């Protein structure tokens with residue numbers, strides 16, 4: 001397994017976390033409600049609850 005040579009600095013981890021958070025927020029923003037059952041789902045994807053598009 002690959003082992004990092006250096007420990008990541010505190011600031012770097014914070015930046016990385018912010019980046020990841022932004023990505024997650026972007027994904028969550030695109031979530032829509034299913035017309036059939038109201039379950040939260042991603043657009044153009046099958047509803048995980050009832051299976052409708």
Ligand SMILES: [Zn+2]
Pocket residue numbers: 034035036037038039047048049050051052
């Ligand atoms: Zn549904």
